[in-house]
Amino acid sequence: MTPPLSSSIIGPSGNDSANNASRLLTLLHHAGGEATRAELTAELGCGRSAAGYALSDLVNRGLVRVDDRPTARRGDGSGSGPGRPSHHVHVAATSPVALAAHLRVDTLDVAVIELGGRVLRVEREPIEVRPDVASIFLRITRLLRKLGREAGRPIAGIGVSMPSPVRTEDGYALEPRHLEWAGVPTRDLVREGLDEPWPVHVGNDANLAALAEHRHGAGRGAHQLLYLTTEHIGIGGALITEGTVFGGARGYAMEVGHTTADADGPRCSCGSRGCLELVADTRALMRAAYLPDSPVTGIEYRARVLIEAAERGDPAATQAVDHISTLLGSGIAGLINVLDPDRILLGGLLAKLYPLGAARIAAEMAERSFLERAVPVPVLPATLDCAALLGAAELVLDHVLQTLQVPAPAE
Amino acid sequence: MTPPLSSSIIGPSGNDSANNASRLLTLLHHAGGEATRAELTAELGCGRSAAGYALSDLVNRGLVRVDDRPTARRGDGSGSGPGRPSHHVHVAATSPVALAAHLRVDTLDVAVIELGGRVLRVEREPIEVRPDVASIFLRITRLLRKLGREAGRPIAGIGVSMPSPVRTEDGYALEPRHLEWAGVPTRDLVREGLDEPWPVHVGNDANLAALAEHRHGAGRGAHQLLYLTTEHIGIGGALITEGTVFGGARGYAMEVGHTTADADGPRCSCGSRGCLELVADTRALMRAAYLPDSPVTGIEYRARVLIEAAERGDPAATQAVDHISTLLGSGIAGLINVLDPDRILLGGLLAKLYPLGAARIAAEMAERSFLERAVPVPVLPATLDCAALLGAAELVLDHVLQTLQVPAPAE
């Protein structure tokens, strides 16, 4: 007797996950959950027949809905023209949704997000100043269970955004920022707090925000998207390479906060000296501008205070913004030489501060990078509101896009 | 008619370039051009039937040959055991070969390389001290034409390794090192110098050497391979991500030579200050050790001189090696924080010097990178002799592996 030839659980064959149905759904997802059938067929690049086959597959799976009444809108923006108008394709109301959680400095956000990236619901809770691990994860899982119950949709899984490097292999969060935790087995903790065996994905907040910006925001279409952000403590970085998060071997890549900005600078908690995030994160910025800073006041408030101070000519604020823009530009120049991005996005406080520091940043980039001088890289502020939440959902929805299946509801 | 629902459970995949025949040939290539049929079948992960189908396809295309007389060697190293012995599979003598050219400081190398990475022939010519573009490309194409004529094999294409950043899009070489050229449209120049319409691929020498090390050398099996090298002028870097060169948006990524090693250091030709390659390339090293340096003497000779000096306790040499190891370790630490590699390879002079500087390098890595302290990254010297040539051939052979076709010999 021969043992089963195919040992793999998922699928014995070369399951490319690149079949037409999967690609079609991916296109729909990237288009925001709604597109005409003709657009999708054209982008698929195969015949109308094959596209129809794939589409009917998606409809049968309950992932997608096709309008009966076509409207005359053309894909190429030409408004209308001769020819039979194309049907509209939507994400179905029976399609699975992702639950996303984002652990921020001052709040805990949880959301229900659909294919296409539409946020169906968000719940936000403030969190105490110095929370312990157990209570936080209790609250996360309680919210997740609640939203899962009330969603009325199949749950494809959970995506969690953590303010720390996250090991890809097992969702372990290494040294979360602005929490006095040593290291947290995030994936397991969330799993254990749930009633149902939903798959749990964990990612670094900057990575996830960048991913969301690439799919639904200001990063759309970029091949190598470099993302930098600061919320309060620390500087987050991410690189989206051809549509996927660049995580390195373990998931710890793009820890740009610990790029050396001043080799003889003060000691950083990471062991090195003069790390960029020691001198250029929100906390350092507020301190340098002699402005009050507290995590309880939101980013928006602090940014407004800072910008107002700088705009009315407050010398400390102006100087602080200039100084930090210089350091940031220098850091970006180094990253350009290593990563050769074709777009750079600034998120968090950096997005709000960008108008003030743009010139200084650009000048430093040009001086420190010969690649930048050869072909300047566009720098833009990020646009999405809850980017990290969206990105966390992407982790889950990507799996749906590839397998076209909802994980078994119970096992 | 509606398609059945059970498509992607055991679904035969869409016809991608990742079909079994292509994957089988890739496995054979990575195995060095020779393997037993059973090994290949096991690694393919599909049934023996499908593997046989793919294999017969490759045989029919003249890419692969199967031994009639099987030998009893087992794949798992167990020597022998019960069961029918597996046939051996080789790269066929009728399979297409790649021509590779490598423009070095002091020599021009051209080779004929087969699937599996075997070098069938190498020709090396010295080049004058300050060559002009036209004469160099005349010599390159003359050698290529000659080796192509005499190969007696179908030519899959040309791979060229250049000591400069290379634009992926069109094979343009930006500011070649140790040549006083402004920029060279390498791909077009080589194409025009050939009689036949062979496809021409161009790459950066460090990228190609790293690619070769990953496929056939000390980098095998690494997921994120960081490669650093110095030949004479400048420091080359490369990252191999899951088996492919990380080139960034344009191909200019990993210009690590212009990482800032000393923010207030001397001006570099790149416009920045204190670039790593100003203070840590071979030229700087020889100068710091007060040793004679000339591109005419090969790397090997200079390395021997330097190592001998350091080993007999010459203070200048010892200090120079220490100093450079420190800078290198610091640079590597920064790259670890950004790239999270799982292996680091040192090539060129760095490989030969590594035994002397290992301790210093490791210490600096640990001090400057908290990721390194969490999980140390192994550092190894590179092993291949003509890595860049092999890598250049990979560019060409990759196309064969994907399409299983030789480009039409004439058109």
Next chain:
DNA sequence: CAATTTTGTGCAACGGCTGTACAAATACAT
């Protein structure tokens, strides 16, 4: 109302993959 243009569908065919059954070739025990 006919002509044109674009879009959706039915149908036959194809190609690669799957699993099963069977034959071939070896080692090992008796």
Next chain:
DNA sequence: ATGTATTTGTACAGCCGTTGCACAAAATTG
């Protein structure tokens, strides 16, 4: 030597997604 266990290669029928073509459907244009 003979038979059994074990592993490897091959033949065959069936499946499924894709393809290309022909034709029907639904709009604009004249």
